[in-house]
Amino acid sequence: MSFRSAQVVVIGGGVIGTAVTYYLAKQGLDVALVERGDIDSGTSSACSGSVMMQTKGTGVKLKLALESREIYQNLNEELGEDLEYQQEGGMIIAETEEEIEYISSLAKKQRESGLSIELLDKKQIKERQPALSDCVLASTFCPMDGKVNPMKVAFSFAESAKRRGARIYTFTQVKDIEVSKGRVSAIIVDHGKIRTNIVVNAGGIWAPEIGKMVGLKIPIRPRRGILIVTEVIPFIVNGSILSAKYLMSKYATECKDKIKGGITEFTGGLALRHAKSGNLIFGSSREFVGYNKRTTYEGISFIVREALRVLPILRNVSIIRAFAGLRPATPDGLPILGEALGLKGFIIAAGHEGDGIALAPITGKLVTDLIMKEEPAAQFDHLNLERLVRR
Amino acid sequence: MTDNTNKDLVICRCEEVTEGEINQAIKSGARTITGIKRRTRAGMGLCQGRTCQILVRRLLAKETKQKEGDLRPPTIRPPVRPTKLGIFGKNKE
Numbered sequence: 001m002s003f004r005s006a007q008v009v010v011i012g013g014g015v016i017g018t019a020v021t022y023y024l025a026k027q028g029l030d031v032a033l034v035e036r037g038d039i040d041s042g043t044s045s046a047c048s049g050s051v052m053m054q055t056k057g058t059g060v061k062l063k064l065a066l067e068s069r070e071i072y073q074n075l076n077e078e079l080g081e082d083l084e085y086q087q088e089g090g091m092i093i094a095e096t097e098e099e100i101e102y103i104s105s106l107a108k109k110q111r112e113s114g115l116s117i118e119l120l121d122k123k124q125i126k127e128r129q130p131a132l133s134d135c136v137l138a139s140t141f142c143p144m145d146g147k148v149n150p151m152k153v154a155f156s157f158a159e160s161a162k163r164r165g166a167r168i169y170t171f172t173q174v175k176d177i178e179v180s181k182g183r184v185s186a187i188i189v190d191h192g193k194i195r196t197n198i199v200v201n202a203g204g205i206w207a208p209e210i211g212k213m214v215g216l217k218i219p220i221r222p223r224r225g226i227l228i229v230t231e232v233i234p235f236i237v238n239g240s241i242l243s244a245k246y247l248m249s250k251y252a253t254e255c256k257d258k259i260k261g262g263i264t265e266f267t268g269g270l271a272l273r274h275a276k277s278g279n280l281i282f283g284s285s286r287e288f289v290g291y292n293k294r295t296t297y298e299g300i301s302f303i304v305r306e307a308l309r310v311l312p313i314l315r316n317v318s319i320i321r322a323f324a325g326l327r328p329a330t331p332d333g334l335p336i337l338g339e340a341l342g343l344k345g346f347i348i349a350a351g352h353e354g355d356g357i358a359l360a361p362i363t364g365k366l367v368t369d370l371i372m373k374e375e376p377a378a379q380f381d382h383l384n385l386e387r388l389v390r391r
Numbered sequence: 392m393t394d395n396t397n398k399d400l401v402i403c404r405c406e407e408v409t410e411g412e413i414n415q416a417i418k419s420g421a422r423t424i425t426g427i428k429r430r431t432r433a434g435m436g437l438c439q440g441r442t443c444q445i446l447v448r449r450l451l452a453k454e455t456k457q458k459e460g461d462l463r464p465p466t467i468r469p470p471v472r473p474t475k476l477g478i479f480g481k482n483k484e
Contacts, residue, residue, distance in 0.1 A: 038422065038423060038426045045429050170422075171422065230476075231473060277432075295469060300479060304476050317475065318476075319476060321468050322468055
């Protein structure tokens, strides 16, 4: 390995690591990215590319998502690549009284947080989504919801970072991190050593492994989501459709964790949209099954049933592929961002669960600001690692 | 067949990916068949790489000076052939 030092070393070549690398390089920093496999070879390429606002709750995550959305508006020009970002609106559909209550109360709170969101009645639903079955009783609609091609995002961030002088080392594994006087001093990779005072741990589901090297416990667990891709069909769905059940399962982590000491039972619901290519991509399950990335027949059948109940028109559409991704889940559903307490120069940017694609641009910017200014923005108070350790 | 470099030659028929695009993906860092797929969509179409995988493998081996046999196949995922949703949906838990 020819290089021996860098101002910043980013660990992880997913959508978060490449975004951080890009924004650092854009500021003129000497940055190296180290990735064990290929760019975009894990979680970031095993997802649906959602850039939704409605799924981000009401607090700091929604605020970050709205800022990220602003960045996505001009990201094509900035990166010189068509990322297939489209803001075509999204709906959360309700099939029971309980679900109507859930989506109405969430929408009300989100509206107060500045999100443009409305409730649709049956007639309005039919107008927007003629294919939806009558079992859908009510729905939200948020015109700010969008989608992107997740693979193009990570690859374009990486390519643009390279053009701005970042060094990208794929198929290079981090073996250890050296600390000297309470500050990061170097990382050891499988064929050499890189001296650096700042390391960004963007390892996603592997972030805990990197944390261990410096004696930090990072509470991120892989949460499996199975997704299905259909053949290319005419556009029969407008924007994104999510079931209330899906959103409820997304936010169910905490209470179930407390009861059972870890969710093992199957949860999930419907999250469906067309990719720009015309294929439908939909999921998803949310399961804690360790690092197991296999799809299951039960999982696929569950998702198909969820889809057919609300979109019976899909009966004769063919599935061409099912796959699974492992989302980096934290105990409270918020990412971990910021410098670790008592360890100068060790910055964590991981744990975005299913929100990584939506939050990647703002994460890259915030981490870059943190490194440039050496003082954290207000958001970091809610997102640092300490919030989870204190519990 | 692929010895005479023809950048406009279509390698993946389903997604209409050319030899030039595949070589560009290798230049940008792809070292696996899956890496090429993620960068170009080759193998993402209706046949899921049944037709183009051999050609992609050959190009990758040639460009990166590896043996074809050493290149790992892409992850095999269900279904084995396009299957209608209605068939999966019939089965109850």
